[in-house]
Amino acid sequence: MTRIACTAMFTLALAVPCLGAGSEMRFPPPEFESGYQFPETARPPTARPVVHEYIDVALLAVVLLLASYLILQRRSRRAIFALMIAALLYFGFWRDGCICPIGAIQNVTLTAFDSTYAIPLAAAAFFVIPLAFTLFHGRIFCGAACPLGAIQDVVLIHPLRVPHWLESGLRLLAYTYLGAGVLFAAIGGTFLICRYDPFVGFFRMTGNWNILILGASLLAIGLFVGRPYCRFLCPYGVILRNLSRLSKRRVTITPTECITCRLCEDACPFGAIRTPTEDWPEGEYQIAKRRLAFFLVLLPILIAAGGWGGYALKERLARMHPRVRTAERVFLEETGQVTGTTNASDAFRTTGQASAMLYQDATAIRSRFALGGALLGGFVGLVAGGKLIALSVRRRRAEYEADPADCLACGRCYQYCPKEQERRKQRRDARSGRGNR
Amino acid sequence: MSGLLRRVGVPARRRFIQQTLRNISLAVLGLAGGATVLKRRRLLREGKCLNLGICRNCAVFADCGLPRALSTRSVLARRRDGE
Numbered sequence: 466m467t468r469i470a471c472t473a474m475f476t477l478a479l480a481v482p483c484l485g486a487g488s489e490m491r492f493p494p495p496e497f498e499s500g501y502q503f504p505e506t507a508r509p510p511t512a513r514p515v516v517h518e519y520i521d522v523a524l525l526a527v528v529l530l531l532a533s534y535l536i537l538q539r540r541s542r543r544a545i546f547a548l549m550i551a552a553l554l555y556f557g558f559w560r561d562g563c564i565c566p567i568g569a570i571q572n573v574t575l576t577a578f579d580s581t582y583a584i585p586l587a588a589a590a591f592f593v594i595p596l597a598f599t600l601f602h603g604r605i606f607c608g609a610a611c612p613l614g615a616i617q618d619v620v621l622i623h624p625l626r627v628p629h630w631l632e633s634g635l636r637l638l639a640y641t642y643l644g645a646g647v648l649f650a651a652i653g654g655t656f657l658i659c660r661y662d663p664f665v666g667f668f669r670m671t672g673n674w675n676i677l678i679l680g681a682s683l684l685a686i687g688l689f690v691g692r693p694y695c696r697f698l699c700p701y702g703v704i705l706r707n708l709s710r711l712s713k714r715r716v717t718i719t720p721t722e723c724i725t726c727r728l729c730e731d732a733c734p735f736g737a738i739r740t741p742t743e744d745w746p747e748g749e750y751q752i753a754k755r756r757l758a759f760f761l762v763l764l765p766i767l768i769a770a771g772g773w774g775g776y777a778l779k780e781r782l783a784r785m786h787p788r789v790r791t792a793e794r795v796f797l798e799e800t801g802q803v804t805g806t807t808n809a810s811d812a813f814r815t816t817g818q819a820s821a822m823l824y825q826d827a828t829a830i831r832s833r834f835a836l837g838g839a840l841l842g843g844f845v846g847l848v849a850g851g852k853l854i855a856l857s858v859r860r861r862r863a864e865y866e867a868d869p870a871d872c873l874a875c876g877r878c879y880q881y882c883p884k885e886q887e888r889r890k891q892r893r894d895a896r897s898g899r900g901n902r
Numbered sequence: 903m904s905g906l907l908r909r910v911g912v913p914a915r916r917r918f919i920q921q922t923l924r925n926i927s928l929a930v931l932g933l934a935g936g937a938t939v940l941k942r943r944r945l946l947r948e949g950k951c952l953n954l955g956i957c958r959n960c961a962v963f964a965d966c967g968l969p970r971a972l973s974t975r976s977v978l979a980r981r982r983d984g985e
Binding site: 586710 | 927934939
């Protein structure tokens with residue numbers, strides 16, 4: 466009951482930014498061409514000191530080290546939760562949710578594709594450090610350091626089980642989102658992942674209404690479905706889940722042998738507990754083999770279909786680029802197909818550039834989107850085919866275990882494992898024994 | 903006996919593949935990180951403004967009054983004047 470009351474209070478507190486955004490929207494934003502004169506100041510506002518970014522990087526490393534200890538060594542859900550709240554308060558509310566590894570994907574992409582772009586060192590470090598930790602300790606970043614994960618974890622009241630096939634299907638969204646984020650960052654249109662970050666508005670106590678509504682909807686879903694953004698949308702989570710399969714150490718539900726009590730399966734709100742497998746029933750093995758062969762044949766077809774679909778979307782994708790949109794608008798204005806001007810077309814004319822240059826740029830961007838769209842579609846087809854193949858392959862398991870890719874290292878299963886309780890009791894007894902002596 | 907040996911061999915082979923892939927991933931991360939730092943240094947030597955980021959292609963950058971643009975323009979002006 467107390468937990469529900471706390472969650473309700475937290476959710477109500479998160480409604481504050483929505484009210485703030487509403488009151489902000491009552492006043493029009495400043496316009497560049499209204500003739501407004503900025504007041505003379507002795508010194509222009511300066512950028513944030515770089516040293517703060519290094520402090521953030523150091524703090525991230527400390528949080529991840531601590532998370533590794535708490536998740537893998539101490540195995541304490543309470544301690545993990547406390548660290549998660551601290552990370553939410555610092556990286557989320559104090560640092561306004563920026564910079565985060567999720568958005569850093571785009572900085573890294575841009576630095577790879579744009580020879581004139583220099584990535585801030587903090588962004589590079591925020592991208593690389595959690596990946597390196599994942600290769601050693603699994604998804605501890607998701608479990609204890611990510612503010613986006615933490616804000617969803619706090620509101621989770623009554624987790625419902627999502628069927629495995631549906632979860633696998635919905636996860637395609639995250640791959641598509643990652644591909645789209647990389648595509649737009651590479652072509653230089655926009656930082657899509659930052660633009661549609663659903664929780665940054667809550668961290669900053671202000672923001673675009675639509676994004677705040679998206680965030681509020683995800684939190685509302687998150688009351689019953691554990692961390693929907695992390696599981697079905699997070700593009701960084703896609704990278705982490707794949708690297709996590711290679712991790713050296715990972716979450717183990719029980720400290721000793723599994724007694725197959727199934728309590729951990731009920732405790733996990735993310736459906737990350739894999740059950741022991743039985744031998745193939747007679748005849749089913751042959752069916753499974755045929756199904757696998759069919760999906761292997763289907764894979765290149767899916768890639769080709771995805772590539773064709775992505776290529777067909779090239780115009781729509783290109784129209785999301787501000788340069789292309791401006792070019793289209795300027796063309797319509799110059800040919801007299803529309804009357805009036807827009808802020809973007811006025812701003813373009815202020816620069817004194819020739820329209821021909823703008824059209825040339827737009828054509829080049831369109832051709833880049835044609836290639837990029839085909840690659841993105843092919844990538845989505847590859848992932849969809851891979852998922853079908855993965856669903857038709859059965860792994861042998863003798864006991865209940867946390868899936869290395871799906872486990873978000875929240876530590877809930879520790880609380881429910883009788884063997885873990887036994888271990889804790891023994892430790893407590895040993896401690897009190899030492900104390901009595 | 904051979905069946906048992908085959909079964910024992912599977913996890914060992916999987917572990918070996920995982921270890922190899924992990925080391926390759928670490929090497930890729932290290933190389934990418936190193937390349938990023940080198941590129942940043944090169945751009946710094948060339949006097950590129952690192953503050954520009956995503957807004958550098960913005961059509962209204964030259965007249966923009968937002969704090970980040972004001973700050974960036976002052977940095978660029980200082981660099982141009984050789985301060």
